[in-house]
Amino acid sequence: MDEIRMNLLKEVADLDALPVGAYNIRENGKAAGRNTTANIDIVTKTDKPGIDIYIAPGTKKESVHIPVIISQTGLTDLVYNDFYIGEDADVVIIAGCGIHNCGGELSQHDGIHTFWLGKNSHIRYVEKHYGEGDGSKNVMNPTTIVHLDEGASMEMETTQIAGIDDTDRRTEGDLKAGAKLEVREKILTNGVQNAKTYFNVDLNGEGCSANVVSRSVARENSTQFFDSRLNGNAPCAGHSECDSIIMENGRVTACPSLTANNIDASLIHEAAIGKIAGEQLMKLMTLGLTEKEAEEQIVNGFLK
């Protein structure tokens, strides 16, 4: 692989070489490498672009890497990836998309990931979106749909820190009894970038819970829109949080909504938008940092 490709893989999947365990690398809309294991199978879809990933029941301590890299300008890539997680399995799934666009045309990746988690299974799902190059525009529209069976739990960490000009991110979930969904989203936009992010979670089973936390920084002339909806349809617990720092002319809209359709649904939302507090800058300046260095430390810490 050349340097551009290796750099994209490093950025989105923290890979310096081909990963250990199961993986599927998609490059410029085509398969570029695959490995399966005794417990994890990856099968190319026949009806549309994408793959099916099957994790056998009881699989533990294994990982799946499915990075997507785009280095061809003007490419629009749409992919459907479906994940079937067997009962009692406990695995880590690393996804992510990196675009290197040095041409004059739009590069776009729309990934639709659907997860079916079997009873009492657990996954940690990490996805990172990254763009670079001086091409015209990088667009990514990730959709994540999760179905959690009884007792299943999912931790989702989703990050977009640099180089994506336009994004429409959608995450939907439905949870059965005792299931648990934790989402941590981190977004930084700058320039004239635009990020929209939607969450819709149906808490359908007794004792299920969801915690959706979004931290974002909007710099320069960028805009962000945050919309989260938690629907408590059973005795359940839901918490969502949107915490944003605005800098320069950055603009953020937060539209949280909670719906309780059951007397024992307990739902909470917290939202805070504001610039960096002056006293935070001053404290770090009394440690010898310049105002700019202090800002960087605060933003990096906030998005860590």
Added chain:
Amino acid sequence: MLELKHVGYVAEDDTEILSDVSLSINERFVAITGPNGGGKSTLAKLISGIYMPTSGQILLDGIDITNMSITDRANLGISYAFQQPVRFKGLRVRDLLRLAAGKDTTLAQACNYLSEVGLCARDYIDRELNDSLSGGELKRIEIAMVLARGTKLSVFDEPEAGIDLWSFQNLIRVFEKMYEETRGNILIISHQERILSIADKIVVIRDGRVDRVGSRDEILPGLLKSADAGNTTCDILTQKAMS
């Protein structure tokens, strides 16, 4: 040595907070005390550069720092422990200690600073400085940051507030050890007799002016006896004096 020459500060709403303050600070421990609202914290902010004086001059070791930024003063050797420590979402105790001490600080050194202020490093080093920490915990971490900096002038604004579970004796030991290591000047704003009683010099600020200044032996007995001072400055001192 820090020198203030005829320093005054008028707030944006034209209220005069400090007027014609002249002081030299070259002793090991200097305590600033006086009634609430008298201008003590403003003085600390003028020294650290958070406020700029509207008149007068401030010198550090003969260098005019009157118009210097907070950053430049910090790099020249001034540390400042806030009266109300700042919370940071996402920054951990170890991050702040590393920033305070410089990039080369080892984890073991950072842990030592926490131990000095009576916090178990293992429990605190990876904690975020967010709402999960109590005011007292934040206060001690604030002191640890100044310890980590080890500068020639350290300014503490009411360091005793919120450390009720930790003894004053330990706080005083921290100041003594800091002096042993830095041989610098330590300026402490306080109402506490036990802190005033270790001061080499006491400055009483009242109504924006230097009311009295002198050695501990010259100033402290007057503070203890003064009913007036008791009512407006040091309730604790008055209670002790009356008992």
